[in-house]
Amino acid sequence: MIINLHAGQKQLWESVKQNWSFVRQEIVEKFVNNCTICVTQKPSFHPLACKPIIARKYLSxxxxxxxxxxxxxxxxxxxxxxxxxxxxxxxxxxxxxxxxxxxxxxxxxxxxxx
Incomplete structure (x- = not known):
């Protein structure tokens, strides 16, 4: 039984392989990578800019x-x-x-x- 469809690739693969043995892991990987919900929930590892750079004069x-x-x-x-x-x-x-x-x-x- 799949409880959370958007819990990530590993958890989805474990649930799928228990119920359907013919589904390959590559298909699950492609599904998760193309899922808009999974992609938007994936944490970003890029730090945000701490302070914007503001120029005081034009082209300074x-x-x-x-x-x-x-x-x-x-x-x-x-x-x-x-x-x-x-x-x-x-x-x-x-x-x-x-x-x-x-x-x-x-x-x-x-x-x-x-």
């Missing part, structure tokens, strides 16, 4: 993430052109600190010195 803080640019020279050239168009670099440039950003930062320092 910029958050950037690149999809197509993977070479540090391309990233540095893009950022240099962007900041030249805006007028000045923002006080805070936030990124995921990937290797292209770290190398681009070094190239931007080189551009600013020359």
């Amino acid at each position: 803080q910029v958050q950037i993430d690149l999809i197509d640019l993977s070479y540090d020279a391309d990233v540095a050239a893009f950022l240099f052109d962007l900041f030249f168009f805006i007028g000045s670099p923002p006080a805070i440039l936030q990124s995921d600190n990937g290797k292209e950003f770290c190398a681009a930062k070094e190239e931007m320092v080189f551009y600013n010195r020359n």
